[in-house]
Amino acid sequence: MEERESSCPFQRAFGPGMCEMHRRLHEMLAAPGQRMMPVIRGAGIPVDLWDFGDEVAVVADLPGVESGDVAIRLTGPATLRITVRRREEEGREGYAVRERLSGEMTRVVNLPAEVTDEGAAATLRNGVLAVRLRKVLEEQGVEIPVREG
Structure with missing residues (x-):
């Protein structure tokens, strides 16, 4: 055959x-x-991560999103969740191609270090979200050796 x-x-x-x-x-x-x-959940939120020694920065592209439509939550010592609601444009029928997403999208970002919410700052300018988080400081000091006797 x-x-x-x-x-x-x-x-x-x-x-x-x-x-x-x-x-x-x-x-x-x-x-x-x-x-x-249909797209993979969160795939519409590209991010960059920076490790600056004492802090971590997360930058995400969110074109067409306003600050009131963004929620940021530190869900663990090294995990940040970004949730965005992009509103559907009303009165827009007759699409030939539709690639711009609307609705709610979530991106979970695994950070390169443990961080704290103290002093955290987030800004949204020209569709770019920038989040700065301070790292949790490791124990500092000098170890004292213990001797016999």
Whole structure:
């Protein structure tokens, strides 16, 4: 029996399961009347992290978002959660392509060090959110050795 050449470029390397995923993805993207492609939760909030020695900075791109639509919470000593609500533009029907997200998005950021909320500051300017958090200071001082006798 002659093996038929598959139109799926992944058939030989990954098998028929990957081909089925590939087919479904293309159907979803080409679906008539599809208003918005679903995205992975939080993927719409890109961030950069900086470690400045005594503090950590998180910078996130949030175009078109106002400060009242952003919530920032320190959920653990080294975890920051950014939640954004982007409002749907009203009266905008007839999209040919819709990639700009609306609704609520959450991004959990694992910080490079433990931080404290004391002195924390957040600003939103021109669609860029900047959060500065002080690191938790490690124990300082000099250890005194213990001797016998």
